[in-house]
Amino acid sequence: MYLTPEEERIMSGESGPTLQKAMEILVALGDIYEADRLIPIKSAQIAGVSYKTMGDAGLEWISDLDGKVQVPSILNPAGMDLERWQEMGVSAEFAQKQQEIIQAYSSLGIEVQCTCTPYYLQSFSATYGDHLAWSESSAVSYANSVIGARTNREGGPSALCAALVGKTANYGYHLDENRIPELMISVDCELDASDYAVLGYIAGKAAGKRVPLFRMRSTPHRDQLKALGAAMAASGAVALYHVEGVTPESCRKDFELPAEQLTIERTQIDEVYETVSGDGITECDSAAVGCPHCSPEELEEVAAKLEGKVVDNNVWIFTSREVAEFNPRLVERIEKSGAKVLCDTCMVVSPATDKLSHMAVNSGKAYAYLPGMCKVAATIANIEKCMEKGGGSHSD
Numbered sequence: 001m002y003l004t005p006e007e008e009r010i011m012s013g014e015s016g017p018t019l020q021k022a023m024e025i026l027v028a029l030g031d032i033y034e035a036d037r038l039i040p041i042k043s044a045q046i047a048g049v050s051y052k053t054m055g056d057a058g059l060e061w062i063s064d065l066d067g068k069v070q071v072p073s074i075l076n077p078a079g080m081d082l083e084r085w086q087e088m089g090v091s092a093e094f095a096q097k098q099q100e101i102i103q104a105y106s107s108l109g110i111e112v113q114c115t116c117t118p119y120y121l122q123s124f125s126a127t128y129g130d131h132l133a134w135s136e137s138s139a140v141s142y143a144n145s146v147i148g149a150r151t152n153r154e155g156g157p158s159a160l161c162a163a164l165v166g167k168t169a170n171y172g173y174h175l176d177e178n179r180i181p182e183l184m185i186s187v188d189c190e191l192d193a194s195d196y197a198v199l200g201y202i203a204g205k206a207a208g209k210r211v212p213l214f215r216m217r218s219t220p221h222r223d224q225l226k227a228l229g230a231a232m233a234a235s236g237a238v239a240l241y242h243v244e245g246v247t248p249e250s251c252r253k254d255f256e257l258p259a260e261q262l263t264i265e266r267t268q269i270d271e272v273y274e275t276v277s278g279d280g281i282t283e284c285d286s287a288a289v290g291c292p293h294c295s296p297e298e299l300e301e302v303a304a305k306l307e308g309k310v311v312d313n314n315v316w317i318f319t320s321r322e323v324a325e326f327n328p329r330l331v332e333r334i335e336k337s338g339a340k341v342l343c344d345t346c347m348v349v350s351p352a353t354d355k356l357s358h359m360a361v362n363s364g365k366a367y368a369y370l371p372g373m374c375k376v377a378a379t380i381a382n383i384e385k386c387m388e389k390g391g392g393s394h395s396d
């Protein structure tokens with residue numbers, strides 16, 4: 001891979017060991033994937049934040065770094081709400097370690113916004129054609145598919161290295177030829193609400209890491225596209241998809257209809273709704289919405305479903321701290337029911353989930369990940385049913 005004289009100097013260690021290590025990682029990736037050069041990036045979204053997934057080894061690695069990110073950079077969800085962690089039942093020992101991880105990232109100039117939905121943040125816009133280095137799989141899918149920006153599914157470390165250098169290797173989804181659809185998926189039924197999350201769960205299994213092109217009767221809005229992509233990235237390894245007539249690149253002239261075709265039927269979707277993921281021997285004892293983190297519109301939907309209701313069980317609504325702070329009235333309406341609007345974290349990466357046994361979720365990603373990452377069974381349903389089945393909601 002070609003390096004400019006400046007990049008060569010960084011590689012030689014002239015800018016210090018941290019930047020040298022970052023450059024070595026970027027060059028190694030570039031060589032593996034036969035990139036021709038490094039390209040500037042507009043922003044970085046860095047996974048590897050929760051102490052639950054990072055552990056002491058991750059904390060030590062980040063703490064040893066000495067440098068400053070060169071582009072706007074934010075973090076993936078942490079293992080707790082950074083302010084309300086005690087309400088979540090997180091231990092003081094975990095909280096201490098989590099704060100050390102956050103501090104180590106902050107000392108590199110990374111903004112302490114811990115969210116998998118950076119595209120809702122006012123100061124973190126991504127637009128069509130931008131080259132990014134994002135690592136949360138749902139955020140990668142959204143950036144590539146809904147925005148039409150360009151990012152590979154970076155690992156936490158490679159996203160961090162790209163942020164420190166301000167560049168990433170030019171391969172994968174940064175190149176036109178790798179964004180062409182490889183599998184045609186027709187959906188013959190009308191879809192609504194959590195159907196897109198279930199569709200993504202089914203389609204991800206079929207697509208694997210290929211690029212699907214959907215032909216749908218319904219027209220999904222941005223949050224439904226978010227749910228579709230998040231689920232496909234979890235049940236499969238889909239980092240880019242297209243929806244005919246909906247997503248920005250679906251009308252590209254160099255796209256041909258993929259030879260391989262499949263159809264997903266309503267009966268397949270209904271079957272997932274009726275199937276518990278994991279060992280669902282018990283009734284649901286909790287409910288969670290916000291995987292990926294809720295938009296303001298999704299907070300409004302939750303507030304409407306909980307109007308005049310109270311919940312008997314754990315009900316967590318996850319969103320970014322900025323979206324919560326910009327929508328205090330929605331938070332207040334939701335929390336009147338006894339549900340909690342939590343920031344900076346989520347049901348998958350927080351140890352708080354470990355005390356639960358069966359969670360009702362409206363997310364295909366959470367449905368796929370909870371059994372494996374939290375040893376918690378999951379039932380998928382729309383928001384109203386999640387509140388009833390998992391939250392034990394009833395009229396006040």
Ligand SMILES: C[C@@](O)(CCOP(=O)(O)O)CC(=O)O
Nearest residue numbers: 047048049050053076136137
């Ligand atoms: C499960 C996931 O959403 C959260 C875990 O991420 P992290 O590696 O703990 O930042 C990771 C992903 O799907 O990209």
Ligand code: SF4
Nearest residue numbers: 116138291292346348
């Ligand atoms: S809420 Fe879902 S999408 Fe966001 S970090 Fe957690 S598991 Fe990933």
